Structure formats: structure tokens, C-alpha cells
Amino acid sequence: MNSEKTPDALKGKADKKVFIKTYGCQMNVYDSDRMNDALTTDGYIPTDTPEDADLVILNTCHIREKAAEKVYSELGRIRKIKDSRANAGKKTMVSVAGCVAQAEGAEISKRAPVVDLVVGPQSYHRLPELLGKAAGGEKVVETEFDIQEKFKHLATPSKEAVRKRGVTAFLTVQEGCDKFCTFCVVPYTRGAEVSRSVDQIVGEAQRLAAAGVREVTLLGQNVNGWHGQGSDGREWGLGELLFKLAEVDGIDRLRYTTSHPRDMDDALIAAHRDLDILMPYLHLPVQSGSDAILKAMNRKHTRDDYFRLIDRIREVRSDIALSGDFIVGFPGETDKDFRDTMDLIEKVTYGSAFSFKYSPRPGTPGATLENQVDEDVKSERLAELQALLASQQAAFNHSLTGQKINVLFEKGGRQQGQLSGRSPWLQPVHVEAPSELYGEFAEVEILAATANSLQGKLIQN
The missing domain is CATH 3.30.750.200 (Transcription Regulator spoIIAA)
Structure with a gap:
């Protein structure tokens, strides 16, 4: 997590630092960014290490094995940092957020007294208020479900914040899930499916584009189950939304994740046919190839x-x-x-x-x-x-070796004079290229491939 320049309005006030450790899915990455945005208005600036943080947030995921135990283990390390800073006369607030927070609730405060605030995914817009209560000595646990309220109060990231994060961005369009697969905890930690409106989504996409974002990935626990209110008052589906987002000036690539096979309708398939801006990559989990197991999973x-x-x-x-x-x-x-x-x-x-x-x-x-x-x-x-x-x-x-593909360069490469970007199919592509191409598209010939990435050379025009 990179530090940002402090907005002028906050100079003299922004003397607090926040460290956020993010676990799990892209939705958590997005939520961590939104927490940073909300905390900026409360005088916090991001830091890369917990040792100099006035606020440490663990944004947790409940999908992986023994997720809660890993959080408690991390809290043990955070406690030592908090004690060390206390000995130096510095106060450290500790918060557990995300799906483990939602699932464990007050149990976290009981098992880990180092924690000052437990906050579920639907309450991040209230983070400054909740931290104020915790700073007064109250052990705060906030795990109420109100996704629509969260959507209303999503902090708009500043142009400086967006530019610092890069030329690609996540954009949440939907949260929660109604599928109730028997292996999955999401309906219990994120709640029922709720969709943002078309105007909310397009407005955020326009702000991202104005700040230099070129590629947007739409996020949802069941993203192709999105059904939001359109500007015409009708309920739209994801396919129709993608056509609308393709009209946003400055956005050159669209992606979406994660999908369910039951919600791939005709309009969404048509979007893959008709929209060049929609990348030819689809994450479509099946989970099992056995009908008996699929039935047991409630797929x-x-x-x-x-x-x-x-x-x-x-x-x-x-x-x-x-x-x-x-x-x-x-x-x-x-x-x-x-x-x-x-x-x-x-x-x-x-x-x-x-x-x-x-x-x-x-x-x-x-x-x-x-x-x-x-x-x-x-x-x-x-x-x-x-x-x-x-x-x-x-x-x-x-x-793909020998093919010529379009690459969006996102960051510096592993070696001097190298840039890295993504192919249309999401693989990392490493190329010797001038730094002026950062944030730009260029045609690249693929020279070699590994299991996880591609090597190429610029095609000079």
C-alpha cells in the first residue's frame, strides 16, 4: 500500500497513519481502498508498515481454510507492535474488518483484547464515527447488514488517490449472494444480493476515467446476478450495463468477476459478441464436474x-x-x-x-x-x-507465442528498463519499453511464455 500526498484541505490535520492488510478476494481490495478514502477525510494517510501506524486494520476473508485462526495469529503479532508503541508513548488502534469480522462478531473482542473495533463489510462508511467511539474506550462491534446504506455512502476517491493506485481499477456493482451453495459462507457474511443503480455505477466509472483509469473490472460476489435500476426506471441486467459503460470516454477495457453459470443470460452473452471493449476472458466457476456433487453443493x-x-x-x-x-x-x-x-x-x-x-x-x-x-x-x-x-x-x-497483442502497461517491470502490463486474457506481459508508455496501450509481439506470464517486444510504429 503506497502513501499518497495529503490533500491541501487536510494539511496540518493529517498526522495519523493507517496500515490496512487485505486478505482474499478483489472485493476486499476494493473495500480496503474505500476505507482508505473514508479515513483520508478523518486525517489518516496510508503507510506500508504496521510498526509506524496509528491505526491497523485487518480486512479479512472467510473463504480460505482456518481463516479465523490465521487472523488471531496475526493479531498476536499486532499486539506486540501495539505494546512496543505504547512503551514509546504512542497509541495504536486495531480493527478487524471483513468477512471474519462479520462471522465472528463479539467473539473477536473476547479472544483478542488488542482489538478496539470489529466492523463488518456493510459499515465501512461509518468507520470514522466508529473509530471515534473506540478511541473513547468503548469496545465497538458493528456487524449490521445494510448494503444499500453502504452504497449510498461510498467515498468518492480523489483523483490523486486513483492515480496513485494505477490505470486499472475495481468497481463494485453488486454485493451479497442468494445462491446458498452448501460450501459457501458468503450469504451469511455479505448478506442477500443487492445491486447499485446504473447512475451510481456510471458516475463512478466516469470519475475513474477522469483520473486516468483505462481498464475497469466490475465486482460482485455474484456479479452477473446484478440487476440495478436504470436511468429509464427499468431494471437492467449486466449485459445492458456493459453496453452503457462502453460509452464512457476514457475507459478502453472492461472485465467482470465473479460469475455464476445460472446467470449467464442472452444479453450478457451478446455483450461478449458485440463489445470489443469487453475483454475475451471469463471467470465462470463450475466447482465440480459431477452431477451428484453439484446437487449436493446446491449449484x-x-x-x-x-x-x-x-x-x-x-x-x-x-x-x-x-x-x-x-x-x-x-x-x-x-x-x-x-x-x-x-x-x-x-x-x-x-x-x-x-x-x-x-x-x-x-x-x-x-x-x-x-x-x-x-x-x-x-x-x-x-x-x-x-x-x-x-x-x-x-x-x-x-x-500466444508469435502473436501480436495489445498490452496496457500498468507498472515497472522486474528488470531495469522494463514495463509490465496485462494481455486481453489477463496474463502479465513483461516488455523492454520506455517509461513514457506507462498507462498506455502498445502492440507487443510475444516472444516467450512461462506458466504464469508472457515475454514480448514492442512493435515499433
């Missing part, structure tokens, strides 16, 4: 439904690269179920994917299911599955 689609959907998407956009999520070892998963998943991966082929061993999440139906799979079996299956996914990703990357 409400079958493997054949998924196959037919992929065929429709590839029919309108032949160069699209697919990404996915896979859970190995869900309760009751047999060898045949696992083989069905491997078969699906072989037939679909992915440009990239995320895969995990199933681990029970307290409060979810999956945690109470019988026939839990042995950990050693999970590990063996995951290793086999990840090897297949890695080979497909490497093959896709190598297929």
Missing part, C-alpha cells in the same frame, strides 16, 4: 448445462479464455465423481483456474454433511487436478 446446474453454456459463449467469441474454480473432496465425493471433474476440465480446457481442498465453514450446510473425505485423499486428488490445470494454462500461454 442448481448440471455438467451438461455448463457444457452447453460454454458452447454458446465460444460460438460468439471464439478467442475467449475461460477461468474457473474447483473444490476437491467435497463430502461424499467418490473416485467416479472426481474422474467426472477431471473429464470436464479436459473437455472444456481452461486458460487459468483456482482449485482448493474442501474445508468445512462453520454455519454452512456442508459442515454438517456426513461422508467427509479423508485429507490424504483430498491432497492426492488436488495434486492431480492442479497438474492438469497447470498444463492447460501453460499450453494456452505458449499458444
Whole structure:
């Protein structure tokens, strides 16, 4: 996290520093940025280390295994920093935010007295107010659900803040989920699906473009389930929203994540066909290739439904690269179920994917299911599955060798005189290029590929 110049209006007031450690998904990255924006008006400036922070925030994620225990372990380290600063006469406030905060609530304050404030994802707009209460000695726990209220009070980032973050940006359009997959904690920590209006989203996109952002990724726990009020009073779907955002001057690329197969409607598929600004990359998690496991997961689609959907998407956009999520070892998963998943991966082929061993999440139906799979079996299956996914990703990357592609340069590269950017398919691309190309697009010939990135050279015009 980079420090920013303090706005003139806050000079003399901005003598407090905040360190935010962000775990998990892109939504948390977005939320951390919004917390920084809200705290700027309260006199805080970001710092890269907790040791010199007056406020430390852990923005947590509940998806990964033993997420809560990892937070408590981190709080043990933060306590030592807080004690050390106290000995030097400096006060440190500590806050736990995010989905673990939502799920654990007051239990965090009981187990970790170092914590002054526990705040759920829907209350970040109240952060300065809640910190004021905590500064007065009150142990504050705020985990109320009111996403619409949060949307109303999203802090508008300053142009300076946006420019510091770069030429790409996340933009939340939707939060929460109504799908209630049996393995997932999101409906319990983020709440029901709520969508921002078209005017709110377009307004934020315009502000981002005015600050120099060239690529926007729309975010939602179930982003293609977005249904927001349009400027004409109708309820719009994500496909219609993408066409509207394509009209925003200065935005040259659009992406969205994370999607559910059940919400890929005709209008959204048409957007992939008709909008060049919509990148040919789609994250569309299937989780399993077994109908029996999909039913146990409450996914409400079958493997054949998924196959037919992929065929429709590839029919309108032949160069699209697919990404996915896979859970190995869900309760009751047999060898045949696992083989069905491997078969699906072989037939679909992915440009990239995320895969995990199933681990029970307290409060979810999956945690109470019988026939839990042995950990050693999970590990063996995951290793086999990840090897297949890695080979497909490497093959896709190598297929781009010799091609000429458009790259948006986002930052300095690993080596002197190098810039790094992203391909249309989201791979990092490293190129020897002048610094003047930062924030610009350029045509690049791909010379080599690794498992995770591409190497290229500028095509001189």
C-alpha cells in the first residue's frame, strides 16, 4: 500500500497513519481502498508498515481454510507492535474488518483484547464515527447488514488517490449472494444480493476515467446476478450495463468477476459478441464436474448445462479464455465423481483456474454433511487436478507465442528498463519499453511464455 500526498484541505490535520492488510478476494481490495478514502477525510494517510501506524486494520476473508485462526495469529503479532508503541508513548488502534469480522462478531473482542473495533463489510462508511467511539474506550462491534446504506455512502476517491493506485481499477456493482451453495459462507457474511443503480455505477466509472483509469473490472460476489435500476426506471441486467459503460470516454477495457453459470443470460452473452471493449476472458466457476456433487453443493446446474453454456459463449467469441474454480473432496465425493471433474476440465480446457481442498465453514450446510473425505485423499486428488490445470494454462500461454497483442502497461517491470502490463486474457506481459508508455496501450509481439506470464517486444510504429 503506497502513501499518497495529503490533500491541501487536510494539511496540518493529517498526522495519523493507517496500515490496512487485505486478505482474499478483489472485493476486499476494493473495500480496503474505500476505507482508505473514508479515513483520508478523518486525517489518516496510508503507510506500508504496521510498526509506524496509528491505526491497523485487518480486512479479512472467510473463504480460505482456518481463516479465523490465521487472523488471531496475526493479531498476536499486532499486539506486540501495539505494546512496543505504547512503551514509546504512542497509541495504536486495531480493527478487524471483513468477512471474519462479520462471522465472528463479539467473539473477536473476547479472544483478542488488542482489538478496539470489529466492523463488518456493510459499515465501512461509518468507520470514522466508529473509530471515534473506540478511541473513547468503548469496545465497538458493528456487524449490521445494510448494503444499500453502504452504497449510498461510498467515498468518492480523489483523483490523486486513483492515480496513485494505477490505470486499472475495481468497481463494485453488486454485493451479497442468494445462491446458498452448501460450501459457501458468503450469504451469511455479505448478506442477500443487492445491486447499485446504473447512475451510481456510471458516475463512478466516469470519475475513474477522469483520473486516468483505462481498464475497469466490475465486482460482485455474484456479479452477473446484478440487476440495478436504470436511468429509464427499468431494471437492467449486466449485459445492458456493459453496453452503457462502453460509452464512457476514457475507459478502453472492461472485465467482470465473479460469475455464476445460472446467470449467464442472452444479453450478457451478446455483450461478449458485440463489445470489443469487453475483454475475451471469463471467470465462470463450475466447482465440480459431477452431477451428484453439484446437487449436493446446491449449484442448481448440471455438467451438461455448463457444457452447453460454454458452447454458446465460444460460438460468439471464439478467442475467449475461460477461468474457473474447483473444490476437491467435497463430502461424499467418490473416485467416479472426481474422474467426472477431471473429464470436464479436459473437455472444456481452461486458460487459468483456482482449485482448493474442501474445508468445512462453520454455519454452512456442508459442515454438517456426513461422508467427509479423508485429507490424504483430498491432497492426492488436488495434486492431480492442479497438474492438469497447470498444463492447460501453460499450453494456452505458449499458444500466444508469435502473436501480436495489445498490452496496457500498468507498472515497472522486474528488470531495469522494463514495463509490465496485462494481455486481453489477463496474463502479465513483461516488455523492454520506455517509461513514457506507462498507462498506455502498445502492440507487443510475444516472444516467450512461462506458466504464469508472457515475454514480448514492442512493435515499433
